[in-house]
Amino acid sequence: MNGHAAEACAETPAFTTPVSITAIDAEDYDGQLDRKLTKLKQLFQEFDPPQLEVFTSPPTHYRMRSEFTVEQRDGPLHFVMFDKSPAEETAAEAGQEAAAALEQEQGEGKELEQEEGEGEPERAAEQQAEAQADASTSAAAAAEAPAAAAVAAADGKKGKGKKGKGKKGGKPKGPRRVRVDTFPVATKQVNELMAVVREEADKTPELRQRLFQVNFHTTLAGDAMVTLLYHRKLGPEWQAAAERLRDALAATPTAAAAGVRPHVIGRSRKQKIALDADFVLERLTVGGRTFVQKQVEGSFSQPNGHVCQHMLTWAQDVTKPAAASEGSAAAAAEGSVAAEEGKEAAAAAAGGGVGPEDDLLELYCGNGNFTIPLSANFRRVVATEVAKSSVEAARYNMEANGVSNVFLARMASEEFAVTMRERGSRRRLEGLEGWEALRLRTILVDPPRAGLDDFTVELLKEFDRIVYISCNPDTLCANLKAIAPTHRIARFAAFDQFPYTHHLECGVYLVRR
């Protein structure tokens, strides 16, 4: 079986080291970013990239989603997180195991939502990819807010055999449990909702009983969703209490100003009750146009809405037909750092522009985050994604934004890569008319943290232009080693999606040598 790019580039500090997030120093925002950029430049110097374009985040209140473990053993209910410092590597590993156990538990709940009778051979690969996708959704979050760790640890149902691992010489090791009353990395709206959920759940037994985790999902647009996770079956009494909670949440300042009533969702094993809806509607402005984006509970969405807008604007700019050199300066100016650097990058990119008759292939399209703003740059777009809920959201988003030149297939990227190579016709590509006539010379990939599998790397090499968005510089670097002999980096960007962690989002635009 082919492997993913798990190997980091040699002799470079890994970007995956867990770090503490509960103690941020907003004054050091520039410092922490500089340190990551230095490391990134060191990691990528072997590819001789052009000047790095840098896109910053707001120093506080940038994270749209947050997950907290509920602590209520000692009386009042409060939220906790698990503070991982680099020195607590053993503890971090234990937390990751526990988080993985939770993923598994939640996955069991998802079984109910999956299509019945999907017996075709592709399904096994998809399930594997979906599990990986889920892990990618939570990986950065796990580094920032590994609250999930507590769930499995407190529950004790999963991974029991590993629980003793963290102990040495009688002294318990593990992430430090930190009470979180306010959370400066999360949006102001998350903080407003946290206070109300804590207060209401504390005094309402129907909400409180066996509540073990609360997930908050907000948007730049003011829409919001709160998921309460339980170790008990939920009934009508819970629903009535949740409706009262929803009213209280609607009275919080941001929701009231936006005129929205946050959605409340209750989850327990194999059970999900959604009051109103299980999604939020985000609004993202890209290249002067605002797009609506459905983000579904439990599915992937970019965690930092501000930085996401920079990522989309950058990707739209690098794929702009025959005008890449003009547009990139604007993109750099929009980010708060490297306008001058952007101009140099633009010069480097000259000659790699997209033609007006070109089509785009996009793998790992999620809810259509890149697909929709980029669709205007291409004649047609073929996009694939493995997670069912994301594919459905992407279809909704295409319609909501009046995009009609996208063919969307639910397929694992590796399956698509094999299909492309063999020019085979597969059931999931039915409806893709004029397949042979497509001018697919540009590809965009945005894989999970594990990077690209070998089949997909081989597929990339067949394209003249490659846009690679990555949340893991280590696996990006490993994949680029295979691509560099045939392609050079024409644009190189860093997006600080995850401030105060060692995680860094990157964008690389490659053109054939």
Ligand SMILES: C[S@@+](CC[C@H](N)C(=O)[O-])C[C@H]1O[C@@H](n2cnc3c(N)ncnc32)[C@H](O)[C@@H]1O
């Ligand atoms: C980093 S997310 C990016 C999603 C989207 N591009 C965005 O910006 O929101 C990676 C996506 O890849 C999907 N995925 C994971 N493994 C996959 C695979 N083997 N084939 C296709 N899609 C996969 C996940 O479901 C997830 O939506």
